[in-house]
Amino acid sequence: MGKTIKLISGDGEMFEVEEAVAFQSNIIKSLADEDNADDCIPLPRVDSQILSKVLEFCRKHANSPSVHTKFAAIPSELCPKHDGSAAGASSSESSSAHSETCRACYDAVMKLVQWDLEFVKVDLDLIHHLLKAANYLDIEDLMFMAVEGAANAIRGNNPEEIRKLFDLENDFTPEEEKEILKEYSWLDDPFEP
Amino acid sequence: MEMARNCDRETEEAEAGGGGRNSSIHGDVLEEVVSRVSALDLLHVSRVSRGWRTAAISSLLCRRRPPCLLLRLQSRRRASAHVYDPISGAWRDVPIPPEASLHGLDAPRVAALASSLSGGPRFYALSSSKLALAADPLGTAWRDLEPPRCWRTDPTVALVGTRLVVAGGGCALEGNAGSVEMCDAYGGGGGCWWEPCEAMPEAFRLSPAISAAASERRLYVVERQPPFGASWFDTETRRWGPTRSLSVPDPTARHVAIGFSNGRLLLAAAGGSGMGWGWAAESVRVWMVEEETLEVASEEVVAEMPREMVAALAEDGGGGWGLPSIGFLCESDFAYFYNPVYLKEFFLCEQQAAGGSGCRWQRVEPPACVEQRPIDKVALGCCQNGSRLYKYLKKEDKVIRVLSLVLNRIELIGNLIFGSDVAPLVLKTVRPSGQALVDDWVCLKTVVQAFELHCGSLTQYGMKYMRAFVNICNEVSRRMGWKKLVVMSVEATTQLSGVPLSMATVHDLVSQNCTSSAMYEYRWADGVQIKKPIEVSAPKYVEYLMEWIEVQLDDESIFPQKLGTPFPANFKDVVKTIFKRLFRVYAHIYHSHFQKIVSLKEEAHLNTCFKHFILFTYEFGLIDKKEIAPLQELIESIVL
Numbered sequence: 001m002g003k004t005i006k007l008i009s010g011d012g013e014m015f016e017v018e019e020a021v022a023f024q025s026n027i028i029k030s031l032a033d034e035d036n037a038d039d040c041i042p043l044p045r046v047d048s049q050i051l052s053k054v055l056e057f058c059r060k061h062a063n064s065p066s067v068h069t070k071f072a073a074i075p076s077e078l079c080p081k082h083d084g085s086a087a088g089a090s091s092s093e094s095s096s097a098h099s100e101t102c103r104a105c106y107d108a109v110m111k112l113v114q115w116d117l118e119f120v121k122v123d124l125d126l127i128h129h130l131l132k133a134a135n136y137l138d139i140e141d142l143m144f145m146a147v148e149g150a151a152n153a154i155r156g157n158n159p160e161e162i163r164k165l166f167d168l169e170n171d172f173t174p175e176e177e178k179e180i181l182k183e184y185s186w187l188d189d190p191f192e193p
Numbered sequence: 194m195e196m197a198r199n200c201d202r203e204t205e206e207a208e209a210g211g212g213g214r215n216s217s218i219h220g221d222v223l224e225e226v227v228s229r230v231s232a233l234d235l236l237h238v239s240r241v242s243r244g245w246r247t248a249a250i251s252s253l254l255c256r257r258r259p260p261c262l263l264l265r266l267q268s269r270r271r272a273s274a275h276v277y278d279p280i281s282g283a284w285r286d287v288p289i290p291p292e293a294s295l296h297g298l299d300a301p302r303v304a305a306l307a308s309s310l311s312g313g314p315r316f317y318a319l320s321s322s323k324l325a326l327a328a329d330p331l332g333t334a335w336r337d338l339e340p341p342r343c344w345r346t347d348p349t350v351a352l353v354g355t356r357l358v359v360a361g362g363g364c365a366l367e368g369n370a371g372s373v374e375m376c377d378a379y380g381g382g383g384g385c386w387w388e389p390c391e392a393m394p395e396a397f398r399l400s401p402a403i404s405a406a407a408s409e410r411r412l413y414v415v416e417r418q419p420p421f422g423a424s425w426f427d428t429e430t431r432r433w434g435p436t437r438s439l440s441v442p443d444p445t446a447r448h449v450a451i452g453f454s455n456g457r458l459l460l461a462a463a464g465g466s467g468m469g470w471g472w473a474a475e476s477v478r479v480w481m482v483e484e485e486t487l488e489v490a491s492e493e494v495v496a497e498m499p500r501e502m503v504a505a506l507a508e509d510g511g512g513g514w515g516l517p518s519i520g521f522l523c524e525s526d527f528a529y530f531y532n533p534v535y536l537k538e539f540f541l542c543e544q545q546a547a548g549g550s551g552c553r554w555q556r557v558e559p560p561a562c563v564e565q566r567p568i569d570k571v572a573l574g575c576c577q578n579g580s581r582l583y584k585y586l587k588k589e590d591k592v593i594r595v596l597s598l599v600l601n602r603i604e605l606i607g608n609l610i611f612g613s614d615v616a617p618l619v620l621k622t623v624r625p626s627g628q629a630l631v632d633d634w635v636c637l638k639t640v641v642q643a644f645e646l647h648c649g650s651l652t653q654y655g656m657k658y659m660r661a662f663v664n665i666c667n668e669v670s671r672r673m674g675w676k677k678l679v680v681m682s683v684e685a686t687t688q689l690s691g692v693p694l695s696m697a698t699v700h701d702l703v704s705q706n707c708t709s710s711a712m713y714e715y716r717w718a719d720g721v722q723i724k725k726p727i728e729v730s731a732p733k734y735v736e737y738l739m740e741w742i743e744v745q746l747d748d749e750s751i752f753p754q755k756l757g758t759p760f761p762a763n764f765k766d767v768v769k770t771i772f773k774r775l776f777r778v779y780a781h782i783y784h785s786h787f788q789k790i791v792s793l794k795e796e797a798h799l800n801t802c803f804k805h806f807i808l809f810t811y812e813f814g815l816i817d818k819k820e821i822a823p824l825q826e827l828i829e830s831i832v833l
Contacts, residue, residue, distance in 0.1 A: 128218065131218065131222060135222065147222070147225045147226050147229060148229060150218060150226040151226050151227075151229035151230050154226070154227075154230050154237075154238060155230055157237065158237050159237050159238075159240040159241045162237060162238065162241050162245075163241055163242070166218065166241075168241060168242050168245070169242060170241070170242055171242050171243050172240075172242070172243065177240075180239070180240055180246075
């Protein structure tokens with residue numbers, strides 16, 4: 001296979017992954033570009049448990065980087081159906097156009113999105129760690145999905161529940177609370193002129 | 194080095210974060226999270242805690258706002274108007290005054306018009322004897338105009354720039370088929386004079402269903418059914434451009450509609466499978482169309498509707514007609530799609546602006562009243578949430594207005610210092626990590642203090658704009674002598690933005706205590722509603738002035754709300770007029786109410802305000818010497 005990169009988590013465990021997987025992290029990519037003679041990149045701030053989750057995500061996304069930030073951009077040379085016969089498919093515009101018209105690519109992207117949505121259906125603690133890790137390692141797609149996971153926790157909950165979930169304090173004074181409630185009183189009174 | 198940099202970033206974030214075990218969700222990340230939730234959830238988010246409230250509000254402000262959907266129902270007995278606000282996800286009923294409801298036996302027909310004015314009318318009313326344009330986007334008030342000379346039913350009506358174009362429609366007289374008339378709907382003088390123009394091309398004269406879109410200068414028309422004949426009408430030359438069949442990239446397309454937004458002409462096409470009556474819609478896609486030649490840019494699909502939504506769009510309750518035509522309303526980067534005959538749901542599409550392609554889609558329920566009405570009585574439009582609609586969407590926008598005032602003041606400062614072309618860049622610059630964030634902490638503290646002193650407390654909402662302040666300080670200390678300029682421009686915002694607030698107190702003061710009104714005459718004219726100066730009492734003058742200034746500040750063409758929008762060429766003249774009138778109020782207070790002010794122990798405050806006011810006007814030459822004469826001695830004594 002291709003070249004592999006060795007990563008060492010904060011608690012000393014070593015992970016060996018392919019370049020395409022590891023280089024989704026811009027930080028790892030720039031670190032590896034430097035003269036690291038032993039190809040071993042330490043990541044002190046990421047635990048092995050989190051790192052394995054992150055790498056699981058990256059492995060799944062190895063063939064389709066930036067699916068979320070550039071929607072449906074599978075380079076056509078990696079299309080499961082075609083074998084790179086599409087001409088001039090290096091720019092992202094033609095990639096997205098290819099993905100829009102190529103049924104196989106479209107299905108692959110949709111499957112990936114479904115997988116991602118399942119991936120972030122985990123408890124909030126793990127989401128927080130993923131957010132931190134995605135921020136630290138600068139992985140765009142993981143950041144996107146972790147944010148989605150956090151947003152999932154917010155949807156459909158009232159403020160008290162949100163506070164419990166995210167372990168936040170209500171730092172409004174009672175007067176401020178009243179003011180805020182007044183601002184949204186129109187919700188209850190739709191015919192107020 | 195990189196690792197050290199990462200450590201710095203981590204500690205910076207950890208320090209900046211607050212509360213809870215999860216300090217990773219704060220600041221920009223929190224805003225990202227918050228911007229994903231729907232509007233109703235956003236209300237809950239803003240009640241969680243202060244930090245979350247900040248994030249909710251600034252995400253509302255900084256993300257692009259989708260346009261509101263306007264719906265107007267006309268029946269014989271009554272009319273109603275509804276507005277859908279996508280941010281809060283709710284429909285609101287808008288009360289229509291009885292004279293504006295336009296119902297009744299010989300009521301004119303109210304329909305939507307294509308318009309290029311962003312805050313302008315979306316509806317018009319036409320009958321054989323009457324033509325009226327909605328005075329506001331929803332039609333709670335109407336402006337009557339002369340009806341066009343040739344009576345027709347169901348014409349294509351559009352507001353192209355300020356000109357109203359009426360084209361085609363069913364005419365009783367053969368010779369008038371396809372006639373086009375144009376008038377200046379906003380010209381002075383009240384009436385509007387209809388000019389006949391070159392008639393519509395042959396293809397459109399048999400008045401098939403037509404979809405129209407308006408840019409600043411042209412009216413574009415396209416047949417909704419194959420062969421999709423298309424043409425444009427130029428209001429400057431009053432001629433039609435080339436007519437051609439649009440080559441829709443989807444060969445199965447049966448229905449199209451066009452719209453104009455963001456300077457682009459868009460074509461929405463519904464394609465499907467099956468022949469004849471068996472045709473069923475399977476895809477809805479949007480392409481760009483080149484304006485001059487009407488070439489469809491087929492390589493790039495601007496938006497594609499997800500399949501489940503297309504199925505819902507074609508849902509017809511078993512009638513078997515499927516999707517008889519496609520409704521398409523677009524504004525900036527958003528578009529609403531709907532089935533005009535079976536109005537079951539709307540679909541809102543948002544185009545990703547941040548470098549990626551692809552769109553986000555959302556379903557919108559119609560208001561309850563729509564189910565019971567026959568569909569041909571419904572008129573639909575969409576409108577960016579300009580200040581005109583604020584009064585319908587009230588309270589939650591008050592918060593946003595407050596925040597946008599803060600943003601506006603900062604932009605004003607930036608513009609005054611750096612010039613409006615460079616300012617947006619300066620305000621939004623982010624220094625690469627590794628450089629010091631702030632060059633001169635003293636300068637920053639002084640600026641923030643000065644801002645808070647004159648423009649009101651920053652509050653937790655305004656802290657968001659700390660980066661803008663930092664950038665201002667850094668740039669200014671780099672470029673020029675900063676003290677004088679910064680203080681002056683901060684005062685500019687005091688004068689201009691804080692005026693309505695302070696004037697409110699002045700107004701109360703004057704109206705309660707003004708007994709000298711009989712002795713002095715004040716004449717008020719604002720050039721719009723009151724052209725000839727009328728004599729008013731002092732309190733009335735102040736009241737008119739307050740309202741007028743508020744209108745100016747709300748007017749986005751003078752005081753732009755959006756980052757990067759340039760100020761108009763006559764900006765200085767507008768500001769000069771405002772200041773000239775404000776000066777008169779100061780003069781009145783000093784002449785007539787100074788004793789009262791002293792008794793309230795407010796003279797120091799008044800003197801300080803006035804001193805800043807005068808310094809600022811001197812600095813930028815805003816008031817002529819002869820206007821200042823009444824208070825010349827006072828000025829010389831206060832101003833050193």
